[in-house]
Amino acid sequence: MEDALPSVPNQVLSWHPPWPLNLLIWGYSYETIFMTFLVVGLLGALLGLAVRKPKLVPGRIQAALEMAVEFLRDVVYSTLGPEDRRKFLPFIGTIFLYVWTSNLVGLLPTNDIFEAVNRWADRPEYGQNLVFAFRSGTIVIPGAVEPTRNVNFPWGLGIMIFFLMHILAIQRKGMARYLDEYFQPHLGRFRWPYQKWWARIAMGLFMMGAAGGLGYAIGAFLDHQWATQPHVARILGVALGLYAFVCCLVRPKFEPKEIGVPNLFIAPLNIIGKFAEILSMCFRLFGNIFGGAVILLMISSVVKPVLPIMLQGFFGLFVGTVQAFVFSVLCLTYTAVEIREEEEVEHVVTTGAVEVGGLSTMLGPP
């Protein structure tokens, strides 16, 4: 019966995604996914039990939850405008609770318990996994590790937040203003005489070149990657270019107003900056939790009794809580800055926040 058990219970599945996907999906870890589902189940069960019968005079769990909600509400309400607050509070709260529970779930002592069970059952090669073998297969229950220790967990959250905030920004500002932000700071301002026919033709020719080049590049890329027909690039380029030209000629409602001269050289840096902010947000969470795990591993291989427990308290409880909060606050603030309207900035500059707070703080404390 013992022989039927698998020799390597770790890494039940391994999947290496094909080319375009492997830029986003960096690996697969059975333990991480198991622990993620465990966290979702735990959180759902706990919160569901806590709010099942809400009372006017709250019990202990309900009071703790109300405190947490009030705390998060203060944070969200002081950052976002009145039309977004109510929508964002559940989102930010969910992210905070999810990441927080994920950071704390590593404190469960199941690792040691499973290891002891395996040692007692005389199969230490299973390490910290509990393996149940059946005739049709096996079930592997890994010991508790933080899912945030795997980079894919924060990265997945980061992809979601990235799409959320950019789609929201496009909805709020419109595509033109959204794209214009990538070309800031502007090189200057000028008034484009769009009502004149020659201006339309000039703009149309320029946009035809740009869109045609873009289409050709996309076609060439498709051709290179998946060996499509060689004329796909030319057809795409001509079609996009003509479409852009016609759009520039006949677009009816475009009031002539002062626009900024786009700074073409700054655009790649702005685009990379947008990715870098999400990247740093995700890797901050990952680096802290992973770093704590590595340090704990190194220390506990040298010193056994007390120090690892204290370190686990520091890295698991303290750093885990602080980093979960930082992650959700950064998510909130990046989104708030991204979906902010342009008028609001001018409002900020003119309402005296800068004169009153700025000048006196620049001059130093009195």
Added chain:
Amino acid sequence: MGIWEQLWATGGQDLLETCQYVAGGLSVGFAAIGPGVGEGYTAGKAVAAIARQPAVAGAILRTMLIGQAISETSGILGLVLAFLLIMRDPAAIANWVAGAGLLASGLCMGLAAIGSAVGAGLVSAEAVEGIGRMPETQSRVTLTMLIGQALAQNTSILGFVVAMLLFSSGGGAGVDITDWAGTVGRAGALLGGGIAMGIGAFGPALGIGFVGSRACAGVAQNAKHAGAIQRTMFVGAAVSESTAIYSLVVALILYAVAMAGS
């Protein structure tokens, strides 16, 4: 047999193995500078603030500890990379490109950790001073401090990402340790990428630290306009961070150059 003949007797494998240990030392050594300075500065300001307002000593102490824990992040990242470098199998370094990648990762992480830890320390120092002046603004100042410190750490996180990339570069397949033709330039490219990101992360992080520290002081003085101050801090920090993004771009280009042939 002279010393050089002895060193090269194994085709330079002994010399190559020194790379990862030197890199581990560089990583944790440089990364220890910043957190020490930043956290000490915060602690000094906290002592002064408690001397000014002994009634809120608990709040000041709590804010100080949170701020110090966050400025410690870059030091922890350096320590983790040092552990990873020291614990890896020295015989697995395939060629000089891989060795240069390890050295570059240590340099990158170590240097990148200095500025952001000092910057984060500046932010938390102003935050504890602000709480000492205006204890009733504590929650808003703490929130601003967390955001400012996180912004100041962005560059060291970018350094960590580049360092992990360089750490796992592997030097390309099919290149032997004795192949000198074509590998020295690629080794130099990896080293250059590590230095670019490491040194490039220093200034922006310090600058964002200035932004965040002034923002904390401003929120403590004028808590009514905390939202406006935070937004201005965000925009200013993003502009200040742009030079670190230049460094990131150059480091990634150099990495691509080094890995292009393989």
